[in-house]
Amino acid sequence: MDYVIFDLEWNQCPYGKGKENPKLPFEIIEIGAVKMDGERNVLGTFHRIVKPVVYQHLHHRTREVVGLTEEDLQNGIPFAQAVQEFFAFSGGACMFGTWGPGDLTELQRNMKFYNLLSLIRGPIHFYDVQKLFAIQYETMKSRRALEYAADFLHLPKDEHFHQALSDAKYTADIFARIDMDVVLAYDSIDVYQNPKSKKEEIHAVYNGYTKFISREFDTKEEAMHDREVCSTHCCICGKTARKRLRWFSAGGKNYYCVAWCPEHGYLKGKARMKHSDEGKLFVVKTIRISSEQEAGEIRQKKENLRKKRNQKRKEM
Structure with a gap:
């Protein structure tokens, strides 16, 4: 089985919570992913910038963190195209991995907004690499930032954090260092698509x-x-x-x-x-x-x- 370790960056309403679209509080603006084989060797990478539709101006916090400009976003591609290309890159039989549980939930929420949720069936078993890092190196309840984990493992920090592809690469690098016994024993379950x-x-x-x-x-x-x-x-x-x-x-x-x-x-x-x-x-x-x-x-x-x-x- 292949692994697809991915990261998302998203924007939110720049005019305050009162004016946000309740069906899409966070709009994905960037997708980055690393595909690995069963031995956790890197097979390839994926990166797309998504042109926003709901929140076309960047929230001030997003602007500070992600390193993208509004011009970058306007040159992006539609979400529907980006997510379909992402699933084509991932292939059918793969296990997703993310740093924390939020990305997989927001991916599905965005897909639902664009009537694309049929592309992935839930509940979804996946690997929360943040949790796996905690179990192997600290305690079950510990949750650390991605940069902390990179420093802990003395990984070279050649790329900026809070950019989708670079964060996916760091997460994949950490994932490759987790004992396989821990990985297999502690998968996670995303319940955005809950049992009916x-x-x-x-x-x-x-x-x-x-x-x-x-x-x-x-x-x-x-x-x-x-x-x-x-x-x-x-x-x-x-x-x-x-x-x-x-x-x-x-x-x-x-x-x-x-x-x-x-x-x-x-x-x-x-x-x-x-x-x-x-x-x-x-x-x-x-x-x-x-x-x-x-x-x-x-x-x-x-x-x-x-x-x-x-x-x-x-x-x-």
């Missing part, structure tokens, strides 16, 4: 945690009454784990629980409520191995929330 039915729901098993991505629901209450959403299975052995602390809302989007596996000990669950572009709700649930201390912290979180609610009632 129970048949499409995703169950993924990783080293030390599992991830479940649900179908769509109308309300949070409906989601949290779903049997699969509420279930807790050990992320190591897969057996049902009995809840020690039932799912509770921490206010807003996140729910937490604590469970116990007789063989592997404490587990902590987190269910995040996410919304599709159409306003439908779906759940991304993770179950992880937990220490007794972490389990205690989740219990304390619930107790603190209970005290806050009681205090508010007294003040009413």
